[in-house]
Amino acid sequence: MENNITKEMEKLKKELHKKKEEVHDLKELVKNEIDKDYPSNLEDFSERELESQLDEYLSLLNKYVDPVPDKTSITSHRRLIGTPVVWIKRIFLKITKSYITHILGKQKIFNQKCVALYQNLIIHQKKYHDKISQIEERIGECEVHLEVIAKKLEEISANLDQNRADTSPGKPDKENT
Amino acid sequence: MEHFLELLENLKVHPQSAFSEFLAEIKRISRSKGIQAAYNSLLQAEVYLNLRKPKLGIYDHAFHCIGGAQKYGLSMISALQNQFDITIISNKEVNHSHFMRWYNLDLSHCEIKIIKLPFYEQKSAHHLDPACISKDEENPFHLISKESGNYDIFVNNSMNEMVYPLSNISVLVCHFPERRPKTYFYADQYTHIIHNSLYTAEWIKKKWDLTPHEHIYPPVDMEPGIQKMQKKKTIISVARFEVEGTKRQHEMMETFLKLKHDHPKATEDWTFKLIGGSDAKNPYLQRLKKIAAQTSGKNIHLKVNIPLEELKSLYKESTLFWHLCGLSHSDPSEIEHFGMTAVEAMQNKVVPVVYDGGGLREIVDHGINGFRVKSQAELSYYSLELFQDEGLVQSMGENAQKKSQEFSRFKFEERIHAFFSRLLSSYGRL
Known part of the structure; x- marks a missing residue:
């Protein structure tokens, strides 16, 4: 390869590398969308995965148990008019707060009870699960013990047969012969 | 792709005339597929042309x-x-x-x-x-x-x-x-x-x-070398002491103690050594240490973070290898994905008695070069069989070493x- 071409290639590489470094967004770098959503099929999940999913859902339920909005939840994405819009909304919230609290009070109690019920059911389910595991383990042990007993019985039975054969009347007496 | 390789071939043969076409192609790639794709093409060209x-x-x-x-x-x-x-x-x-x-x-x-x-x-x-x-x-x-x-x-x-x-x-x-x-x-x-x-x-x-x-x-490279191995009546377990106890060392200790209790004569001279790495603060390991201390006459020893040389000599002198990782698992990731330590043991003619699941099924052939078990009771049963039959230990050890060659560094x-x-x-x- 000729020297000047090698140099040209090196130069081009440096240029491209510099441009590459300046791009922060990966999507721009590859000119393509890189992220997508993946639907999850809960039926395929293992026990541990289901447990962590349950924890995730429960913490979300706990987070949103109170339906009454607080002022920090009011924000705006608008650059210029965002601040006055937020200010007006917050004033409106302040004025109507007692009314909203009254209406949503029952909803909040209902939500709290639902979360408590879920937690209760989960604890119940865990206890039953533990019991089933213990029973399965015991059954496994019993199966192995049965196998050992069966083998021993076979041995005893074989010994008995042998003894019977040795002492049967038709068999010649060793000492006399 | 083929067009690009043709272009590179051309560049190799007629560098001067083909270079401008090559440059134009890089620019086209940059416009259509992005800067990264153009850079990648250039990298490929360098390798193709043997520049580096x-x-x-x-x-x-x-x-x-x-x-x-x-x-x-x-x-x-x-x-x-x-x-x-x-x-x-x-x-x-x-x-x-x-x-x-x-x-x-x-x-x-x-x-x-x-x-x-x-x-x-x-x-x-x-x-x-x-x-x-x-x-x-x-x-x-x-x-x-x-x-x-x-x-x-x-x-x-x-x-x-x-x-x-x-x-x-x-x-x-x-x-x-x-x-x-x-x-x-x-x-x-x-x-x-x-x-x-x-x-x-x-x-x-x-x-x-x-x-x-x-x-x-x-x-896996735990081959014993040419020295003769002097086997002792030792069972080893080699696995990290995970805080969550997923390697099931506690269950193995239980099994060993039960064996000692139920079959004192057959297990008289046997020792159980649990080897593994651990962080300084590990409540699971503390629990195991406590059990080992409470049953000091039962020949259970914990060996934590030991040097490689000591591990090698323990492999050489041991007869059985226990591994129950995967027992009562709640997730497939809790079962051994492969089981390197089982192969290490087999390289040293240590007969493996391991959990029947995961990658261990690819390593241990039940009844040929070891045993695969589903429960602590089965672990006891097969171990007892091995305690009482030296010939079986000998032949299984030989077979285990033979099988372990499939997983050597050379392969x-x-x-x-x-x-x-x-x-x-x-x-x-x-």
Whole structure:
């Protein structure tokens, strides 16, 4: 390869590398969308995965148990008019707060009870699960013990047969012969 | 692709006349597919025209910790040092002497590049857990994704599918698919996936709906050498003392104590040694130590963080190997994905009695070179059989050593060379 071409290639590489470094967004770098959503099929999940999913859902339920909005939840994405819009909304919230609290009070109690019920059911389910595991383990042990007993019985039975054969009347007496 | 290779061939033969066409092609690629694609084409051209050695970057977010998966990746590049210019990419400080000490691997020809991730640095986290990244956060591993675009071949050796590969050829070494496809999942973007066992391959299909490309068992090198092995009546277990107890050392201690109680004569001279690594503060290990102390006359010994030489001599003198990792599991990841320590034991004619699941099924053939068990009761049953039959121990030990040869470092390197040679030939370097 000729020297000047090698140099040209090196130069081009440096240029491209510099441009590459300046791009922060990966999507721009590859000119393509890189992220997508993946639907999850809960039926395929293992026990541990289901447990962590349950924890995730429960913490979300706990987070949103109170339906009454607080002022920090009011924000705006608008650059210029965002601040006055937020200010007006917050004033409106302040004025109507007692009314909203009254209406949503029952909803909040209902939500709290639902979360408590879920937690209760989960604890119940865990206890039953533990019991089933213990029973399965015991059954496994019993199966192995049965196998050992069966083998021993076979041995005893074989010994008995042998003894019977040795002492049967038709068999010649060793000492006399 | 073919057009580009034709162009490169032309450039090789008529450099002056073909160069302007080559430049125009690079610009066209940049416009249509982005800067990264143009850069990749240039990298391929350099290798095709023999202007330099191909560059390989290997990443693992846990290179700073000792582990079987890390040993796998580093053994791989140790075998490839002559073929490639290699860069080891780590997120935490680590150096060549660590690799020498931990795995006996001389990687002095490889460069080490440390790329710290601000997200984890702010948390002062020693272990970088990808599972703690949610959709609300920016992907901290995109710093590594960007780095991947500087190599001809990028190998992701970590259990972390959040690195988006940008190189021409990308290889994901999957030790086990821990997470399901979720936020920032890019395993499907790699051009090749290597799996360490058939068990792992099965779960890659189930969890990710992907078919891995290459099956390469990990390298195991615990061969005893030429000295004669003096076997003692010792059972060993070699596994990390995990805080969650997933390696089931507690259950094995229980089994040993029950055996001692139920069959005092048959177990009279037998000793049980539990060997493994652990962090300083480990409540699970403390619990085991307490049990061992309370039953001091029962010959149970814990050996924590012992040097390699001591481990080697323990393998040489032991007769049985117990491993119950996977027992009463609640997730497939809790079963041994492969089972390197079982192979290490087999290399030393130690008869394995192991849990019947995961990668261990590929290693131990039940009744031929060891036993596979489903419960503690079965572990007792088969161990007792071995205690009482020296001939069986002898023949199974021989068979175990024979089987272990399938997982030797030599076999591993052979498979690695074959795989990467195929990659290079498809890249245009024959």
